[in-house]
Amino acid sequence: MSADPASVPLLSDVLADWLRAAFRRALPPAADDYASIGVVSTTNPEFGDYQCNAAMALAKALKQPPRQLAQAVLDQAGPHPAVERTALAGPGFINITVRADAIIDLAQAQGRDAALGVPPVGRGQTVVLDYSSPNVAKPMHIGHIRSTIIGGALDRLHRALGYRVVADNHIGDWGTQFGILIRGYRQFVDEAALREQPVEELERLYVKSYEQSQADPAWLDACRQELVKLQSGDPENLRLWEQFVQWSMAEFERVYRRLGVSFDLVRGESHYNVKLPGVLATLEQHGLVKESEGAQVVFLEEEKLPVCIVRKRDGGFNYATTDLATVASRVEEFHPAKIVYVTDERQQLHFRQLFAICRRLGITTALDHVWFGLMRLPEGTFSTRQGNVIRLERLLDEAEQRALAIVQAASPTMDPATQRDVARAVGIGAVKYADLSQNPQTQITFSWDKALALDGNSGPYLQYAYARIASVQDKYAERYPGQDPGAFPLQLTEPIERVLALKVTQFPEAILRAAELYRPSVVADYLYDVAQTYSSFYQNVPFLKAPDGVRESRVRLCGLVARVLRTGLDLLGIETPDRI
RNA sequence: GCGCCUGUAGCUCAAUUGGAUAGAGCAUCAGCCUCCGAAGCUGAGGGUUGUGAGUUCGAUUCUCGCCAGGCGCACCA
Numbered sequence: 262m263s264a265d266p267a268s269v270p271l272l273s274d275v276l277a278d279w280l281r282a283a284f285r286r287a288l289p290p291a292a293d294d295y296a297s298i299g300v301v302s303t304t305n306p307e308f309g310d311y312q313c314n315a316a317m318a319l320a321k322a323l324k325q326p327p328r329q330l331a332q333a334v335l336d337q338a339g340p341h342p343a344v345e346r347t348a349l350a351g352p353g354f355i356n357i358t359v360r361a362d363a364i365i366d367l368a369q370a371q372g373r374d375a376a377l378g379v380p381p382v383g384r385g386q387t388v389v390l391d392y393s394s395p396n397v398a399k400p401m402h403i404g405h406i407r408s409t410i411i412g413g414a415l416d417r418l419h420r421a422l423g424y425r426v427v428a429d430n431h432i433g434d435w436g437t438q439f440g441i442l443i444r445g446y447r448q449f450v451d452e453a454a455l456r457e458q459p460v461e462e463l464e465r466l467y468v469k470s471y472e473q474s475q476a477d478p479a480w481l482d483a484c485r486q487e488l489v490k491l492q493s494g495d496p497e498n499l500r501l502w503e504q505f506v507q508w509s510m511a512e513f514e515r516v517y518r519r520l521g522v523s524f525d526l527v528r529g530e531s532h533y534n535v536k537l538p539g540v541l542a543t544l545e546q547h548g549l550v551k552e553s554e555g556a557q558v559v560f561l562e563e564e565k566l567p568v569c570i571v572r573k574r575d576g577g578f579n580y581a582t583t584d585l586a587t588v589a590s591r592v593e594e595f596h597p598a599k600i601v602y603v604t605d606e607r608q609q610l611h612f613r614q615l616f617a618i619c620r621r622l623g624i625t626t627a628l629d630h631v632w633f634g635l636m637r638l639p640e641g642t643f644s645t646r647q648g649n650v651i652r653l654e655r656l657l658d659e660a661e662q663r664a665l666a667i668v669q670a671a672s673p674t675m676d677p678a679t680q681r682d683v684a685r686a687v688g689i690g691a692v693k694y695a696d697l698s699q700n701p702q703t704q705i706t707f708s709w710d711k712a713l714a715l716d717g718n719s720g721p722y723l724q725y726a727y728a729r730i731a732s733v734q735d736k737y738a739e740r741y742p743g744q745d746p747g748a749f750p751l752q753l754t755e756p757i758e759r760v761l762a763l764k765v766t767q768f769p770e771a772i773l774r775a776a777e778l779y780r781p782s783v784v785a786d787y788l789y790d791v792a793q794t795y796s797s798f799y800q801n802v803p804f805l806k807a808p809d810g811v812r813e814s815r816v817r818l819c820g821l822v823a824r825v826l827r828t829g830l831d832l833l834g835i836e837t838p839d840r841i
Numbered sequence: 842g843c844g845c846c847u848g849u850a851g852c853u854c855a856a857u858u859g860g861a862u863a864g865a866g867c868a869u870c871a872g873c874c875u876c877c878g879a880a881g882c883u884g885a886g887g888g889u890u891g892u893g894a895g896u897u898c899g900a901u902u903c904u905c906g907c908c909a910g911g912c913g914c915a916c917c918a
Contacts, residue, residue, distance in 0.1 A: 301857050304864095314860055317898075327898070351861055352898050396918075433918060530918085556916055565844090566914095573916040580918045609845060610913055634846080635912075671880065687880090699854060703847070704911065710867090711853065716880055717866040718854080725880050732878055774857075786855070789865080800873090800882040841880080 269370045269378035271769055273311065275343060276300045276357060280313050283338035287330070288323065295319075300357065302767070308350065309358035310763060317353040327353030361759060365751045367766045372747070372821050377828055378769045381423030388419050389427045389591045392603035393522070396433035397509040397529075398442055398463040401516050402650040403707060404605075404636045410696050410834065411633055412603040413522045414781035417832045422776055427525050427595050431587065432513075434506050434529030436580075438467065440488025443501055444480070445470025447487075459508035492577070519657055519689065521834050533586040537578040540586045544571060547622055561617050569614040584615050585622075592626050599627035601779070606632045606702075631779040634704030651707070660688035660713050667715060668841070675840070686836040687721050688713070694720030697833050698785035718789055723830055724841050726792040729799060730823040731839040736805060737816050746820065749813035757798045762818060764791050768825050772832065781833055788829045795822050 277299045284295045300311040316334060320327035331353040338347070343363035348356040371378040392412020395405050412428075419426050445466035454462040474481040491498040506529065517523065541557065544550045549559045550571065557572035571582045591600055602612060612630035619628060638651075665684035672680065695712045699705070715721045737746065753759040771787035774780075804815035827837045 301860095304856090304861065308861075312860085317860075321897080354861070394918095436918065438917075554915070558915075567844090568915065570916050575916080577916085579916065583918090606846070606912060608913090608918085611918085613845090632846090637911085667880070671878090703854080706853090708853085714853095714867080719866085719880085721880060722866095725878085729878055729881085736877060770857090778858095782855090783857085786857095786865095793865085796881060797883090799877080800879095803877070805877045840878095 269367065269374050269380075269769075271378070271380075272343070272359065272363070272367060272766055273300050273770060276311055276341075276359075277313075279341050279344075280315070280334065280338060280355065283334045284315065284319070286337040287333040288319065303356065306760075308354070309346075309348065309356040311357040311359070313355040313357070314353075316355060320353060331355050359763070361753050364759065364762050364766060365753065368762045368818075368821060369751055371766060371768070372817075372824070376421070377824060378766070379421055379772050380769060382773070383419060383422040383424030385423075386598040387425045387427060387595050389429055389595055389597045389600040390416050390419070390603070391429050391431050391601065392416070393517075393524075394431040394433065394604070395509075395513060396438075397506050398438070398460065398467055399509075400460045400464060400512065400650075401653040403653055403656050403712075404650070406653055406656070406692070407633045407636060407696055407701070407705075408603050408605070409517075409520060409522055410693050411631070411701055411781060413520070413834050414697055414784075414832065415601070415603065415631070415776070415779060417834060418772060418776045418781065418784070421772060421832055424598075427591075427597070428523070429526040429528060429591070430513075430524040432506075432510075432527060432529040434509075435531040435534065435583075437488055437577075439491055439502055439505075440484040440486075441470045441474060442467045442505065443487040443491065443498055444484045445473075446501060460512045463505060463508065516653055516657075519654075520693075521689075521836075530580070530583050530587075533583050533590065536586040536590065537582050540582050540589065541572055541578075543589075543622065544585075544618075549618065549621055559614075559618055559621075561614060564613070564617045566614050566617055567610070569618065581611070581615060581618075584611075585618060588615070588619055588624065588626075588628070592624060597626055599629060601629045601631060603631045603633070605635050606704075607635070608632065629779070631701065633701035636705050636707055638707055656692060656712065657689060659709065660692045661685050662688070663713050664688035664691065664715065664721075672840070679840070683838050683841050686838050687715070687724060687841055690720035690724055690830075690835040691715055692720075693833065693835055694723070694785060697781045698789070700782050701780060720830075720835055721841070723788055723792050723826060724835070724837055726795055726799075727823060727826045727830070727837045728839060728841045730795075730819045730826075733805065733816065733819055734823070740805065744813075746813040746816040749810060749817060751817055752811065752814045754811060754814075755798075755802050757794065757802065758815070758818060761791075761794045761798050761822065764794055765818075765821050765825055768829065771829070784829055784833060788826060788833075791822060791825055791829075795819075 280300065281295050281298045284298055298313065298315040300313045303309055303312045316331035317327040320330045323330065328349065331349050335347055335349060335355060343359055345358040345360045350356050390412060393405070393409040395401050416426055416428050442463065449466055449469055451462060470484065474484050487498060491502055541550065544559065550557050551560060553568065555574035556570050559569045559571055561567070561569060569581050570579060572578055588600065591597060609630065609632055616628045661684050664687040665680060668675070668680045668684045668687065675683070691713055695714060696705070698718065751762065753762055767787070771784050775783035802815070804812055804819070807815055830837050
């Protein structure tokens with residue numbers, strides 16, 4: 262077993278290096294040294310396996326005919342051990358067909374590598390990943406799932422690439438809502454309901470108190486009083502607050518366990534309270550703070566951004582200040598290469614302001630905001646006050662229930678405990694995949710049927726493909742006891758085997774690209790493509806019944822596909838049971 | 842009013858960041874289980890990529906205008 266993943270090169274890198282060298286020989290020196298020259302998979306199999314489009318782009322800059330330029334590059338390229346043939350096509354495409362034994366060598370090397378060829382590009386670097394971050398005293402509803410699921414996937418992807426990830430759940434446990442909540446608690450609490458479902462009761466209290474505060478100025482004032490008491494350390498209000506946080510955390514933990522998400526840190530906003538005056542002082546030292554309409558603000562005219570309030574007129578701090586304190590604290594404690602926030606689209610402006618201020622403070626850590634579109638219902642956005650929220654736990658229950666019905670129908674002989682276990686993995690997998698398989702930056706209109714899809718491009722489709730392979734491997738072991746297909750060479754006799762093996766070797770590229778773009782959907786798309794190709798292979802090419810040697814090669818290829826599916830789905834946080 | 846985002850098959854989404862004939866799933870229709878798992882496979886129909894211009898060898902992708910929708914824009918987070 263090779264322990265060094267660097268021993269498995271990426272085919273696209275190898276080919277790009279080869280052509281880049283040829284470009285350098287064929288063309289005058291360029292400022293960027295042709296660093297951007299790369300190859301991509303062809304759009305159509307008739308063009309070969311990879312294509313390079315750089316000649317046409319460069320032709321424009323160099324004022325040469327693109328075909329002539331591409332030809333010059335090909336003349337300079339010479340033969341390459343991995344390349345079967347090249348072709349010049351169209352206005353200047355360079356098409357590359359890879360040698361089958363190069364694919365075989367790569368796939369076999371990948372199979373020997375524990376990381377399946379995924380390079381540890383993040384080794385030695387730390388990433389702080391801020392995701393999920395729900396608010397205390399509100400049940401998690403389906404609007405919260407995206408940050409949690411997408412963030413969780415980005416977390417795993419970065420770890421797979423060798424980054425040290427600090428997953429930080431920045432709980433919303435502080436702020437003006439607690440005045441409203443405490444006042445509501447004192448007046449309206451239903452102790453029985455609180456014992457039964459504490460978070461739902463807290464939400465009810467908040468909504469009721471909020472409504473009253475809108476109608477009744479005296480009530481609003483009373484809420485403010487409670488907040489002031491809390492912030493000044495009143496023991497009774499602090500005790501209540503701590504209790505609210507505890508109840509909420511218990512509910513969050515329950516959901517996280519079901520979703521298979523865990524954090525390295527759970528630090529609420531309250532954690533940074535003591536640092537807020539220091540943040541303001543630092544801003545003042547940098548001459549960034551001005552007074553405006555009674556508040557302390559930072560003007561961001563150079564960045565063409567609206568003014569950012571860092572201290573309210575009443576002397577209280579707000580979220581911008583808290584987030585600044587959080588950045589400073591994370592930089593100091595973890596020395597991260599980057600800090601990444603996963604939130605919904607509504608916070609874009611806030612983070613642009615935050616990052617601008619950080620830059621003015623001389624913070625050089627890369628700061629990225631990964632935003633995703635809001636989850637909506639067909640009739641509009643969610644609103645606690647409209648009472649149209651769908652609780653996350655209900656979604657997960659429903660998912661498992663629907664999956665169970667199908668498992669029971671499809672596998673009646675499976676024992677009930679296993680059926681439930683499989684239904685859990687399939688149901689949760691379906692929900693996660695429905696979210697992860699699409700570009701985060703589109704808004705999702707929630708529908709039960711879509712979130713819980715069990716066929717077509719869905720989580721269960723991938724799980725099914727995996728389970729079929731597991732079954733094939735079992736059958737093989739039964740019929741050929743003690744024989745290891747991995748000891749036989751891969752051979753790519755059918756065209757679809759070649760396609761499948763090539764796709765398998767592209768697994769690392771999908772992981773790299775997904776992490777770089779912060780888009781788990783790249784992995785989902787890739788895996789679906791692999792599973793589709795596999796299913797076609799499975800249906801149309803016999804393998805247990807194939808001749809000696811060919812059979813072993815095919816079972817071995819099945820094994821590689823299985824590892825790609827299992828590893829890839831694991832990175833998306835989706836389980837792969839052997840039987841579904 | 843200003844800013845950010847979105848508009849692709851009846852529906853839900855892709856399209857390797859400017860590449861070749863725009864691809865999948867769902868739905869519809871037609872086939873495939875005495876054969877390795879039919880949650881599957883094979884095939885068919887379905888498109889003026891919101892719209893009008895521009896940039897160039899080449900535009901779903903870039904620029905500008907317009908139309909439609911979403912979100913945000915001073916003391917909530």
